[in-house]
Amino acid sequence: MTLAPYIHAMGRGPGRARNLGIAEAEDAMRLILSGKADPHAIGALLMLMRYRGETPAEIAGFAQAMRATLPALPQTDLDWPSYAAGRTRGLPWFLLSARLVAQSGARVLLHGWNSHQSDGADLRSALAHAGITQATTLEDAARLLDRDGITYLPLECFAPRVLDLLRLRAVFGLRSCVNTVCRMLNPARAPAAVQGVFHPPYRPLQQAAGEILGQKGLCILKGGGGEFERNPTKDVTLFRLQDGTPLETVLPPLLPDARKLAHASYAPDALHALWRGTLQDDFAQSIVTGTAAAALIALGSTPKDAATQASVLWAARLNYSQATARSLAP
Structure with a gap:
């Protein structure tokens, strides 16, 4: 053939x-x-x-074929693909959002590769500042999910052939549909997933592909650099699947004055500083909590409850423990 x-x-x-x-x-x-x-x-x-x-059927068909080649990954509640950070954006504040969601009791699997960088070094170097440990093997990922409720698993650790296809971008000089498929891949078959896009037309495309794939919970937004990260000074439309049913939900701005995500130049250690409270930046904090709220919607919360939950989690972040997470878990 x-x-x-x-x-x-x-x-x-x-x-x-x-x-x-x-x-x-x-x-x-x-x-x-x-x-x-x-x-x-x-x-x-x-x-x-x-x-x-590309069409939803093509994306779903490609994703199904890729999934059939993957090893078994540890149980995960929320799939969080990251395949774009670092090119047209500031710090990956969304890493703190993912960590915040993990502190709600959900097991969060970040996975990815950043094709325009050398092995995604920029995002990966930020992980430690965000308090997230990168896994090196599937066994390591399972251990970290049990210990921390969150980990980042590089694409090459579970789908090296898919990485080869992503690397063709250097040959073509253009992205291919493989970038979209990686966002749809959900390698651990988590019941909920979040996805960021750079171009708005991909939101309904990926929503429809998710419906074909039987994804139960899904939130897609146009985010910074194509990542799942909302700008808190703008309204944002979430293209969703709730129990597999397509929905659109508009979230209003959280702050009044329009600003770009890369409005300020921070070193990566600002992630740790914001988390510890030694950096005070309402805009950055709103990115974190607003993005976390959008992810909690994917996990099944209503928009109003998700916003409240994100604020509570942020206020309690320094007192977090695994016992607390287990008590909060649904």
């Missing part, structure tokens, strides 16, 4: 070309991951898909 039938279907020309169905997309990605597909054909398929615009 080759990719030729799928390239032919997508590249026949105006009036005759078509997108792939979910079974076709799944079969195509299965062939790619097997290592048997011609590299030229892989490039042709991915660029045709970019040119035509």
